[in-house]
Amino acid sequence: MLLLLLYVNKIKNSKLSNSGELSYKWARNHMKILDATINKLKKNKPLEGITLGFCLHITKETSVLLMGAKELGAKVAACGANPLTTQDDIAAYLASNGINIFAWNNQSNKEYNHCIERVLEYKPNILTDDGADMNIKSHFVKKYNALDIMGSTEETTAGVNRLKAIEQKGKLRYPVIAVNNAYTKHMFDNKYGTGQSTIDGYLRSMNLLFASKRVVVVGYGWVGKGVAMRCKGMGSKVIVTEISAIKALEAHMDGFDVMTMSKACRIGDIFITCTGMINVITKKHLENMKDGAIVGNVGHFDVEINTKFLLKESKSVNEVRANLSECILNNTKKIYLIGRGRVANLVAAEGHPPEVMAQSFSNQILSILYILKNHKTMKNVVSGVPLEIDRQIAINALHAMNINIDTLTKEQKNYMNDWNL
Numbered sequence: 001m002l003l004l005l006l007y008v009n010k011i012k013n014s015k016l017s018n019s020g021e022l023s024y025k026w027a028r029n030h031m032k033i034l035d036a037t038i039n040k041l042k043k044n045k046p047l048e049g050i051t052l053g054f055c056l057h058i059t060k061e062t063s064v065l066l067m068g069a070k071e072l073g074a075k076v077a078a079c080g081a082n083p084l085t086t087q088d089d090i091a092a093y094l095a096s097n098g099i100n101i102f103a104w105n106n107q108s109n110k111e112y113n114h115c116i117e118r119v120l121e122y123k124p125n126i127l128t129d130d131g132a133d134m135n136i137k138s139h140f141v142k143k144y145n146a147l148d149i150m151g152s153t154e155e156t157t158a159g160v161n162r163l164k165a166i167e168q169k170g171k172l173r174y175p176v177i178a179v180n181n182a183y184t185k186h187m188f189d190n191k192y193g194t195g196q197s198t199i200d201g202y203l204r205s206m207n208l209l210f211a212s213k214r215v216v217v218v219g220y221g222w223v224g225k226g227v228a229m230r231c232k233g234m235g236s237k238v239i240v241t242e243i244s245a246i247k248a249l250e251a252h253m254d255g256f257d258v259m260t261m262s263k264a265c266r267i268g269d270i271f272i273t274c275t276g277m278i279n280v281i282t283k284k285h286l287e288n289m290k291d292g293a294i295v296g297n298v299g300h301f302d303v304e305i306n307t308k309f310l311l312k313e314s315k316s317v318n319e320v321r322a323n324l325s326e327c328i329l330n331n332t333k334k335i336y337l338i339g340r341g342r343v344a345n346l347v348a349a350e351g352h353p354p355e356v357m358a359q360s361f362s363n364q365i366l367s368i369l370y371i372l373k374n375h376k377t378m379k380n381v382v383s384g385v386p387l388e389i390d391r392q393i394a395i396n397a398l399h400a401m402n403i404n405i406d407t408l409t410k411e412q413k414n415y416m417n418d419w420n421l
């Protein structure tokens, strides 16, 4: 607690805040639809008297969402959604601008959990989560499960899956909007955002050539599709592993080699896990990899690769570059691990670019306002973003890019509705 206060005071006074301000402004300039949404709504201060609790990766894009929520009248408390992804200059900037921020880079798991609890101590009316760690505490830690929460929004696939599991057990105690499931979120953020920022993270960490390398993309969901597409664009020979026959078929039709991990592990040069599933790269897979193979993860949690084997059971582990651990296995083979197996695009780079986060966070702001207005009639279930919000964000995004589209003519509408043609 004392350490935390010292930390907050330190960052408030630090020069870091100036660099954070420049990054915030850069992001806001490139998040036009979020900026326009905030500017349009702020006159009426729709969030006045409301406390919002955020558990999100503290990046320059997130700072635009948090400052925007404050401009709409909310009291804002926020923590990181991962111990390694906070950008300290952004945390400093937010701290000096009235946001109650409990986040810094390179936290222990204990500090990370403590910061989530600090946010819950503000008694937030609405939560915005990324991965559901805050929601898990508000449901299952005794001192927080009496908090009067109107509802929550959830940013990512992994969090939506966890919250649906709570719902299925009949234990969800307030409504949740799965922002991840909006078309204008996962089709762009998960695919293009993670696609680009994963290349960025891997390059900053290893700075080796992608062209000619065999890259194994594990999982061909929204994230995997974006990552595979961008690796192909870099000139890599992309291999996909899957457990879903439909997704495997799609990857095959998209031109990728599809095989099992037990085969792929022997021939891949670079591995990128994108599944949200536990242990998709096992000890046995790691032992069978080529000497010098590089492994990393961009799924939400650090459970996809057996990092315990690499970091605790290797003969030696050396940090050979920033966010790159050289793990020398007992058979003297070297395997390189990016960002200790945590979201490589955020740990080794800066996460998604502002243009895609503008769509994701417009969904967040509008879903928060939706919960505020409708929570009394909403059921305690995980539901999607209302289609009218999703569609409006797509229209706003097109306008921001100066793109016009056609509308159906009267004749076409009649044609569509007539079965007797």
Ligand SMILES: NC(=O)c1ccc[n+]([C@@H]2O[C@H](COP(=O)([O-])OP(=O)(O)OC[C@H]3O[C@@H](n4cnc5c(N)ncnc54)[C@H](O)[C@@H]3O)[C@@H](O)[C@H]2O)c1
Residues within 6 Å of the ligand: 156, 157, 158, 159, 186, 189, 190, 194, 218, 219, 220, 221, 222, 223, 224, 241, 242, 243, 244, 247, 274, 275, 276, 277, 280, 298, 299, 300, 301, 343, 344, 345, 346, 351, 352
């Ligand atoms: N790093 C980021 O910035 C970022 C952004 C968005 C989502 N995510 C996270 O990435 C993960 C994937 O998200 P998504 O939206 O692509 O989910 P998704 O459900 O669309 O895709 C996951 C895919 O993994 C496959 N899969 C599951 N187990 C597997 C296994 N053992 N081997 C191979 N494939 C397997 C599934 O069949 C599915 O096709 C989640 O944890 C999500 O929260 C991270």
